[in-house]
Amino acid sequence: MTEAKSKSKGLISHGIAAQNRRARFDYTIRSTVEAGLVLKGPEVKSLRLGRATLSEAWAGEREGEMFLFNAYIPEYQGGVLSRFEPRAPRKLLLKQKELRQLAGAVARDGITLVPLQIHFNDRGRAKVLLGLGEGRKKADKRAAVAARDWQRDKARLLRARG
Secondary structure, eight states: OOOEEOTTTOOEEEEEEEEOTTHHHHEEEEEEEEEEEOOOHHHHHHHHTTOOBOTTOEEEEETTEEEEESOBOOOOOSSOSOOOOTTOOEEEEOOHHHHHHHHHHHHHHOOEEEEEEEEEOTTSOEEEEEEEEEEOOHHHHHHHHHHHHHHHHHHHHHHHHO
């Protein structure tokens, strides 16, 4: 997905608005699901400026619906009168079948729903990429770092050879 920025205001029209880079290190991501995100106008404007943070965010079920908890979207400072809570739970839009599958996987397998990124699709709608993640232990994290370093060194060696 490409990231297009407006030169005048630094807005993100299509592309990644926020990313949780640490999630793929802390969790083994089994699969991903894209969900819509219910936002208010100033929240969308703040997201388009690319100021959101997903580092402490998580998704879960409440009263039969899926929500994004603890995602930080700062207040928009563009003179808008309506205020909102920066860490308020935000409703995720999923089909009923997807919702049941995700809720069942979380309850049954001990899997965590980790938000990997918030992006804008081609139609300009805010979407959240959720990962079904299984927590890694410290030894698993070390193995992941070693594998990543080896891949980088191998690519460097192959480039040097020809």
